[in-house]
Amino acid sequence: xxxxxxxxxxxxxxIPAATIAATAPALRKAADQMADTMLQFVPVDTGELxxxxxxxxxGHTTPPYSQPGGSMSVPANAVAVTVGNADVRYGHLVExxxxxxxxxxxxxxxxxxxxxKATSSIKRAVAKAVRSTKA
Numbered sequence: 001x002x003x004x005x006x007x008x009x010x011x012x013x014x015i016p017a018a019t020i021a022a023t024a025p026a027l028r029k030a031a032d033q034m035a036d037t038m039l040q041f042v043p044v045d046t047g048e049l050x051x052x053x054x055x056x057x058x059g060h061t062t063p064p065y066s067q068p069g070g071s072m073s074v075p076a077n078a079v080a081v082t083v084g085n086a087d088v089r090y091g092h093l094v095e096x097x098x099x100x101x102x103x104x105x106x107x108x109x110x111x112x113x114x115x116x117k118a119t120s121s122i123k124r125a126v127a128k129a130v131r132s133t134k135a
Contacts, residue, residue, distance in 0.1 A: 015129070015130055018129045019077075019126050019130065021129070022126065022132075023077060023126055024057075024077070025125070026122045026125040027078065027122060028055070028057065028079055029121070030114060030118030033114055033117075034081050034114045034118070035054075035055050035081050035110075037114060038081070038083065038106055038107055039053060041105075041109060041110055043104040044094060049083065052066075052084050052091065053081070053082070053083050054081070054082050054083075054085075055080070055081055056079065056080045057074065057079055059074065061073050061074070062080050063085035063086070064085065064086045065088075067084045067091045067092045067107070068092075069082075081111075083107055091107065
Protein backbone atom coordinates (compact mmCIF):
# COMPACT_ATOMS: atom_id res chain seq x y z
CA UNK A 1 0.00 0.00 0.00
CA UNK A 2 2.79 2.43 0.84
CA UNK A 3 4.53 1.84 -2.51
CA UNK A 4 1.34 2.68 -4.39
CA UNK A 5 0.88 5.84 -2.33
CA UNK A 6 4.47 6.94 -3.00
CA UNK A 7 4.07 6.27 -6.71
CA UNK A 8 0.84 8.32 -6.77
CA UNK A 9 2.53 11.22 -4.93
CA UNK A 10 5.45 11.22 -7.39
CA UNK A 11 3.05 11.20 -10.32
CA UNK A 12 0.93 14.03 -8.91
CA UNK A 13 4.07 16.07 -8.25
CA UNK A 14 5.20 15.62 -11.87
CA ILE A 15 1.89 16.71 -13.40
CA PRO A 16 2.36 20.53 -13.13
CA ALA A 17 5.71 20.51 -14.94
CA ALA A 18 4.41 18.19 -17.64
CA THR A 19 1.27 20.27 -18.05
CA ILE A 20 3.19 23.51 -18.52
CA ALA A 21 5.46 21.95 -21.11
CA ALA A 22 2.58 20.32 -22.97
CA THR A 23 0.32 23.38 -23.08
CA ALA A 24 2.92 25.84 -24.42
CA PRO A 25 2.50 24.77 -28.09
CA ALA A 26 -1.32 24.78 -27.79
CA LEU A 27 -1.26 28.26 -26.24
CA ARG A 28 1.04 29.63 -28.94
CA LYS A 29 -0.99 28.08 -31.76
CA ALA A 30 -4.25 29.53 -30.39
CA ALA A 31 -2.66 32.98 -29.97
CA ASP A 32 -1.24 32.90 -33.49
CA GLN A 33 -4.65 31.99 -34.91
CA MET A 34 -6.28 34.88 -33.03
CA ALA A 35 -3.61 37.29 -34.25
CA ASP A 36 -4.04 36.10 -37.85
CA THR A 37 -7.79 36.69 -37.65
CA MET A 38 -7.21 40.15 -36.15
CA LEU A 39 -4.99 40.94 -39.13
CA GLN A 40 -7.85 40.03 -41.45
CA PHE A 41 -10.34 42.14 -39.46
CA VAL A 42 -8.19 45.31 -39.10
CA PRO A 43 -10.06 48.12 -40.85
CA VAL A 44 -7.17 50.59 -41.17
CA ASP A 45 -5.38 50.55 -44.52
CA THR A 46 -2.07 52.15 -43.48
CA GLY A 47 -0.66 48.93 -42.07
CA GLU A 48 0.72 50.42 -38.86
CA LEU A 49 -2.17 49.09 -36.78
CA UNK A 50 -1.93 45.65 -38.39
CA UNK A 51 1.83 45.57 -37.86
CA UNK A 52 1.35 46.38 -34.17
CA UNK A 53 -0.58 43.15 -33.49
CA UNK A 54 1.83 41.12 -31.39
CA UNK A 55 1.90 37.66 -29.84
CA UNK A 56 4.03 37.74 -26.68
CA UNK A 57 5.08 34.41 -25.09
CA UNK A 58 5.46 33.72 -21.37
CA GLY A 59 8.35 35.44 -19.65
CA HIS A 60 8.43 38.38 -22.06
CA THR A 61 6.97 41.87 -21.83
CA THR A 62 4.23 43.18 -24.08
CA PRO A 63 4.96 46.37 -26.05
CA PRO A 64 4.51 49.70 -24.28
CA TYR A 65 1.07 51.29 -24.75
CA SER A 66 -0.35 48.03 -26.10
CA GLN A 67 -4.02 47.21 -25.64
CA PRO A 68 -5.60 45.68 -23.64
CA GLY A 69 -3.76 46.66 -20.50
CA GLY A 70 -0.56 48.35 -21.62
CA SER A 71 2.90 46.97 -21.06
CA MET A 72 2.95 43.92 -18.78
CA SER A 73 5.05 40.88 -18.10
CA VAL A 74 3.38 37.73 -19.43
CA PRO A 75 3.16 35.10 -16.67
CA ALA A 76 4.29 31.51 -17.01
CA ASN A 77 2.00 29.21 -18.98
CA ALA A 78 0.34 32.11 -20.80
CA VAL A 79 0.53 33.98 -24.10
CA ALA A 80 -0.67 37.54 -24.72
CA VAL A 81 -2.08 38.93 -27.95
CA THR A 82 -1.94 42.73 -28.02
CA VAL A 83 -2.37 45.58 -30.45
CA GLY A 84 -0.48 48.86 -30.34
CA ASN A 85 2.96 50.04 -29.30
CA ALA A 86 4.78 53.28 -28.56
CA ASP A 87 4.08 54.53 -32.10
CA VAL A 88 0.58 53.11 -32.58
CA ARG A 89 -1.57 54.20 -29.65
CA TYR A 90 -4.97 54.28 -31.30
CA GLY A 91 -6.04 50.63 -31.42
CA HIS A 92 -8.65 51.14 -28.71
CA LEU A 93 -10.06 54.15 -30.56
CA VAL A 94 -10.61 52.04 -33.68
CA GLU A 95 -12.04 49.16 -31.63
CA UNK A 96 -14.48 51.19 -29.52
CA UNK A 97 -14.95 54.33 -31.65
CA UNK A 98 -14.89 57.98 -30.67
CA UNK A 99 -17.42 60.79 -30.66
CA UNK A 100 -16.42 61.50 -34.27
CA UNK A 101 -15.82 57.98 -35.59
CA UNK A 102 -17.96 54.85 -35.20
CA UNK A 103 -16.45 51.72 -33.68
CA UNK A 104 -14.83 49.27 -36.07
CA UNK A 105 -14.10 46.23 -33.89
CA UNK A 106 -11.36 43.82 -34.90
CA UNK A 107 -9.70 42.67 -31.66
CA UNK A 108 -12.54 41.27 -29.55
CA UNK A 109 -14.44 39.68 -32.44
CA UNK A 110 -11.30 37.65 -33.25
CA UNK A 111 -10.95 36.64 -29.59
CA UNK A 112 -14.59 35.60 -29.39
CA UNK A 113 -14.33 33.69 -32.67
CA UNK A 114 -11.40 31.59 -31.44
CA UNK A 115 -12.08 31.36 -27.68
CA UNK A 116 -14.00 28.05 -27.69
CA LYS A 117 -11.58 26.26 -30.00
CA ALA A 118 -8.56 27.59 -28.08
CA THR A 119 -10.02 26.51 -24.76
CA SER A 120 -10.75 23.03 -26.10
CA SER A 121 -7.28 22.54 -27.55
CA ILE A 122 -5.62 23.72 -24.33
CA LYS A 123 -7.82 21.39 -22.26
CA ARG A 124 -6.89 18.49 -24.56
CA ALA A 125 -3.19 19.29 -24.16
CA VAL A 126 -3.55 19.37 -20.36
CA ALA A 127 -5.48 16.09 -20.30
CA LYS A 128 -2.91 14.44 -22.56
CA ALA A 129 -0.06 15.65 -20.34
CA VAL A 130 -1.77 14.35 -17.22
CA ARG A 131 -2.46 10.95 -18.83
CA SER A 132 1.09 10.57 -20.12
CA THR A 133 2.81 11.60 -16.86
CA LYS A 134 4.73 8.63 -15.53
CA ALA A 135 6.31 8.50 -12.11
